[in-house]
Every structure is written in structure tokens, then in C-alpha cells.
Amino acid sequence: MNAPVVRYLTGITTTGTPHLGNYVGAIRPAVQASRRAGTENFYFLADYHALIKCDEPARIQRSTLEIAACWLAAGLDPERVFFYRQSDIPEITELTWLLTCVTGKGVLNRAHAYKAQVDKNSAAGVDVDAEVTMGLFMYPVLMAADILMFKSHRIPVGRDQVQHIEMARDMAQSFNHLYGEHLVLPEAEVDESVALLPGLDGRKMSKSYDNVIGLFAPREQVRRQIFSIVTDSRAPGEAKDTEGSALFQIYQAFASAQETEKLRKAYAEGISWADAKQLLFEHIDQEIAPMRERYEHLVNHPQELEAILQAGAAKARTRATPLMRELRQAVGLRNLAAVTGSGKKKEKAKNALPSFKQYREADGQFYFKFVDAQGRLLLQSAGFASPRDAGQAIAAMKQDQSLPAAAQPADGISTDEVKQALRELADSEN
Secondary structure: OOOOOEEEEEEEEOOOOOEHHHHHHHHHHHHHHOOOOOEEEEEEEEHHHHHHHOOOHHHHHHHHHHHHHHHHHOOOOOOOOEEEEHHHOHHHHHHHHHHHOOOOHHHHHOOHHHHHHHHHHHHHOOOOOOOOOHHHHHHHHHHHHHHHOOOOOEEEEOHHHHHHHHHHHHHHHHHHHHHOOOOOOOEEEEOOOOOOOEOOOOOEOOHHHOOOOEOOOOHHHHHHHHHOOOOOOOOOOOOOOOOOOHHHHHHHHHOOHHHHHHHHHHHHOOOOHHHHHHHHHHHHHHHHHHHHHHHHHHHHOHHHHHHHHHHHHHHHHHHHHHHHHHHHHHHOOOOHHHHHOOOOOOOOOOOOOOEEEEEEOOOOOEEEEEEOOOOOEEEEEOOEOOHHHHHHHHHHHHHHOOOOOOEEEOOOOOHHHHHHHHHHHHHHHO
16 A cells, blocks of 8 residues: 655745845755655645735735745755745635634634734733734635645644744644544644854844845855855864854855765865865866856746646645635535525535534543435544544544544444444545
8 A cells, every 4th residue: 555645835935135144044954845755745825925025016916926946946846846835826815714614713812923023012012903904814815725624634834933823723623623524634744954154244144134145146246245255264274163163154054964964174274265165166166157047047937837837826726726725615615506506405515514523622632433415423533642542543434444443433323334434524525
């Protein structure tokens, strides 16, 4: 039996101009990850999210163009992945509303971005909700819709974004509890080894510090920026420390282990700062120059880029449209004729299906139950330590059509009845 495909989803911010820190810390590893076997990878340009912070239409458009060109130039293959613009998938905003209807305001009150603004306002002695738009407040719901729309399993994020993934899980559980097992519960995947590149002054490379090296800036500009990296006053011939050297750390991010050791030795032997900076420039230019050419071509041919994004949206909607149809049925947004048109009350509604329901008890354990189309209990699980464990047990049941040891048929229910209900559910999803 083949292992199940694991779906990864990555949101790409569409504001600002990418720099080397973005490339090393996010873009390059994400592009490499897109080639993993046994995975499906979704990458979307988060242009709806950009509206929360930016009210300049021309800037939104230009940033989307530059960021999309950047990822494609860096090697993201739109034929191999799902690469689309968030605003081209209308099902995402529709799912946002469905999730809004099952999400308590108290959950959103705890979101980091909203709390930070409230704390800032409290410290300033102004109304706690000053400058809080509903876009800011509802950001976690839109993010949850991005994730749940494509039944994503794992979401690569920084530690500061883990809360949003947990909130998406909560929303999916709330929806599933009310309407049946329709949404997949995602998991955050935090890579603690993500490279943080130092900037020109030794601090973290960041536009807010004005210490960045532009990813696709003109070649000579990149060279000037590299030669402006702050170093100490040690002269040629004097041994130099690699520890704390921004120049050495940046070099390490672009060189092989063997090349890095060679420069470490050169530091000890007193290489001049000018020669070390020239080496760094050559290594960066060797990797970036071919990408810069592709980037400039795409930026100068926006119609080509638009065609790629439209194709990506069409591909993504082959997943989004059927799920949205399923969810509309689940919540009761249905064709009235399908229920009442025939006048035969004995006919079952087409959407009446067995379903799983997950929940948490007061003992802190996570449980699930399997019920038939009328809500009759068919199967009850034992407690699981985490919602992930419970979700994996459900997924295994759906795939193998078998009963796990941690779940038992309800009183008066046979194993065959449970398996028949599992087959009905599987047939409806195929």
C-alpha cells in the first residue's frame, strides 16, 4: 500500500522587496521542499492579507508582480506545485464566512496581532480598538480558510505563527463537530534550523534596520552593498575571527562545507577584508545571476506572469470548488428542489451520510465518535493524548476501512454495520 500523500501549504506575503535574508531563510528552502516525493505543495500569494496593512493599490499590484516573479525565478515549478494568487480563489472568502459562523469572538480576542494593538492603545491611553480594522481582527479566520480550503496537513511557519495554526485547528474542529468530518486538522511545522542572515551592520537582515542586500538588485549595487558590510579594523595579515563575523555567516549560507572551511582557514591566516568581500560577492553572484535574468524577464513581461497565475488558479480550483460544494451542502445551503421537489418525504436528502465527530472531554483527552446519517452512534473511541492522534486514527479508518483497537462499536451495533457506514462515507468522497 502506498503511503498517503502529505499536503504542505505556504503563504507568501506580497509586500516589500525580497532581500538575501528572505531568500536564504524562506524562499530557497521552500523551493527545495517543493520537490519532495510523496507530497503535494501549495504556494499562494497572500494579496488579500496585504490589504490589511496597505491601502495603496499600485503598490499592492507591483508587490504581487515582484514577489511572484521572485519565487518563479528562484526555481518554483508551477507545473509541479499549486501556485496561485489568493484573490483568484473565490471559495476562500466563502469558506472564511462559514468559519466566521463557528468561531467565537473570544478566540479572536486572543490573537497576537490584535492583542498587540490593544496593548499599544492601552499604553497610549486611547480607545483599545483604535486603528483596529475588522481585517486585522479577522485575519486568523482568513488564514484558517487558506489552510483548510486545500485540506492541508502541515504548514511550515515560524514560531510566532504557530498560534494561527492552532486557531485553524480549533475552527476545523468546531465545524466538524457541527456538520460532520469535512475539514482536515492542520499541524504547524516549525523548522528551528531556519537560517537568519545577518545584515550589513551585523544585526538580523531586515528592511526595518535598512541593512539589507537586495536579492535581485543590479549586480553592481549588490557588490557595493557587500563591500559596505561592517568589519573590524584588523589589517591584512592579521588573523581574524569567524565568530560574530557577518561576512563569514553570509558566505556560509552560499558556500559548500569545503569552501566554508577554506575561508575559515583564510581568516586564520589573515585574509584582507577586501579579498574576503570579493569572495563573498563572487559566490552570491554565481547563484543569483541566472535567477536575476529570469526575474527581470518576468517583471518585464507581466502578461506571461499573469498567465502562469491564472493557470495556477484554475488548477487550485479543481480542489477548492468540489470542497466548497460539499461544505455548502453540509451547512444547508442547498438546492431546494433536491429536497422537496419530488414531494416524496420518504426520500433521504442526498447529503445524509455517516460522519465522524471529534471532541475533548473534561479529562483533557481527545475522543471521536462515528455516527450514521440519522445521528445514531455506531462507534466510540477511547481517549487520545492529542487531537492529532485522534485525527490520524480517523484517517486510517477511512483509508483502510478497518476498526482500530482504540475504538469499539456501540452497544447493539455490529462490526459489519460500522464497516458498511465507512464504505458509504468513502464512496461519497470519491
